[in-house]
Amino acid sequence: MSQNRRKFIKNAAISAGGIGMFSILPSSVWGANIAPSDQINVALIGCRNHGFNILRHHLNNEGVNCVALCDVDENVLHERAKDVKEAYGQNPKLYRDFRKLLEQQDIDAVIIGTPDHWHCLIFVYACQAGKDIYVEKPLANTIGECDIMVRAANHYSRVVQVGQQQRSNEGFNETMEIIKSGDIGRLRKVNIWANFNYGIGATPVEDSSVPEGVDYDFWLGPAPKRPFNRARFHGSWRHFWDYGGGLFSDWGVHLIDMGLWSDDLLGGPERVITYAGNNSNQTGMRDTFDTMNVTYPKKNYVINFDMNGGVQEGPWGKPYGVAFIGDKGTMVADRAGYKLYPEYDNNTESHKTAARSLSNISDAHDHHVRNFLDCIQSREPPRCTPEMGYAAAVHAHIANISGRVGEHLLEWDDENMRFTNSEKANEYIIPEYRKPWKLPEV
Ligand SMILES: NC(=O)c1ccc[n+]([C@@H]2O[C@H](COP(=O)([O-])OP(=O)(O)OC[C@H]3O[C@@H](n4cnc5c(N)ncnc54)[C@H](O)[C@@H]3O)[C@@H](O)[C@H]2O)c1
Incomplete structure (x- = not known):
């Protein structure tokens, strides 16, 4: 994305309106840019397959705790809660609705491991709730959503790692x-x-x-x-x-x-x-x-x-x-x-x-996750920024x-x-959300 467009986006973001269906937390929370303590509390949204793999890579690091899990399939949710208990001795809170999870104050970062059509909404809500984010690739399922997510990450000053782990491959x-x-x-x-x-x-x-x-x-x-x-x-x-x-x-x-x-x-x-x-x-x-x-x-x-x-x-x-x-x-x-x-x-x-x-x-996930954890502390941009995720996805x-x-x-x-050169193609840029869900505005 060109520098001009990025600047435009940043300026536009400053005068941004509200987002989505519900407002979650007051701006004092997302406005704060304070690195967490030496403990990092993470939550996983979308637990079945790759999201859980990424959670494990987090929990293999000292000082990382799983404090919440969320899935719309209770079978998956309870199975993964058992896995976390058995492998790490931790008892995360369990949620079916990610909006409730995002109200949990002690969460520093969320991992988004849902199918692609959910990435944007959860991502923007998580930005608004002041969480840092490890979001799986592709950044989102449409170009319009990818653009919103880049703007949200910048507007809410979140540390975001996109799951294009080859960026951390030796x-x-x-x-x-x-x-x-x-x-x-x-x-x-x-x-x-x-x-x-x-x-x-x-x-x-x-x-x-x-x-x-x-x-x-x-x-x-x-x-x-x-x-x-x-x-x-x-x-x-x-x-x-x-x-x-x-x-x-x-x-x-x-x-x-x-x-x-x-x-x-x-x-x-x-x-x-x-x-x-x-x-x-x-x-x-x-x-x-x-x-x-x-x-x-x-x-x-x-x-x-x-x-x-x-x-x-x-x-x-x-x-x-x-x-x-x-x-x-x-x-x-x-x-x-x-x-x-x-x-x-x-x-x-x-x-x-x-x-x-x-x-x-060796597998790059360990390095990619470690880099994310380091950036949560340092507030530096991780190896795969939302802009890089945008470029590949678009x-x-x-x-x-x-x-x-x-x-x-x-x-x-x-x-x-x-x-x-194509009005037909222009119809595919912005997705139409099924009610009551609304495409976030940033
Ligand atoms: N980086 C990689 O190498 C890599 C590899 C595989 C998958 N992925 C990505 O990971 C993501 C997940 O893929 P997968 O194969 O694990 O999918 P999956 O279908 O196996 O798992 C997705 C989980 O999300 C849950 N879910 C769906 N909507 C939800 C919601 N609104 N709230 C909470 N939970 C919800 C589902 O019930 C399911 O348990 C995708 O974006 C995919 O592209 C990345």
Whole structure:
């Protein structure tokens, strides 16, 4: 996002109105910018899968306490409460409604581990309640929501870490250092690929009754009312536009983020060229695409993304990865490490750069969470700021919108938050919330 737009947003935020359905805490609370003591109290909203994984990474640090859990599925909530008790000897308060959780005064930070369609509302309420936030990626399910969240984080001066943990991955950090030092020569192209079986959707099932203990209406929240179907619920919601963006936004934001980081780019893309289709023979239940090719032309280089849901093999023998192509060599990186393949110079009969590699590196979640905890204390920006989350998510959402409106080329004005060559695409920027939920205003 351009500096101008950021400045505009900051100024606009100062004269902002209220947000959402309810006001939560007085401004004296969110206005305070005081780091907590040596103890950090965290709460988790959305406990089933990855949110709980992130909570565990928090609790593995000394002085971090789980003081609250919230889920709209009581089965998940009680199971996770038991897990926290058994593994850490702690007894968090339990909530079904995140708004009640946010009233709990001793919470320093919340982890948002819900499906994507909930991120924005919970995030803005948490900002208003004066909590710091670890929000899972993609930042939100629409461009408009991502923009609101960046503004909320700045307006309420919250420390926010977006769950794009590759920013804390040792291999990707070294990769960026090598690229920025000029060791692969001029960066010309970033080729990204993501091939995963799950990208074709869930096994189709009939609609059924809502499982006992699930507040399905609350799970849907701002999304349209629909009959209950297990294939659209826990875990597999990501294949339906109401709640997620398919493989392209799920894995895509992690990988696009690497393409942007290599030149420290923020903001949305100026131009996106997209092919998107459902070309596989497989009949998984989904709205989202299983086959995509997307090109993001940048000033100094080009980012290409090749996605195949339902396919698990990929270039360089990897199901996913990023190849940074420079004049002197190509860096191929994934979460396990990297390898630099140098170009050979026939004139000098030597390689243009030194080969090097790193492998078997450990999971980055620990580092990403530790960085968040440190930033809660220091009030410094964490490794993955909302602006970085915005940039990756908006790149992904625009490609999906392109597929949805059937237009291969979309031109985006990030300053004014609109497409300049498609009115149809403009209809996808701001989501329509189902009542009584209201899109937050900041
Ligand atoms: N960073 C990563 O590598 C990574 C990996 C996996 C998932 N994720 C992200 O984590 C998030 C969660 O994904 P998941 O796979 O764990 O989903 P999931 O469906 O397994 O779990 C989501 C949980 O949120 C609960 N929930 C839904 N609405 C709620 C609400 N309003 N209040 C409280 N609880 C609510 C659900 O009942 C469920 O227990 C997504 O944004 C996803 O993209 C990130």
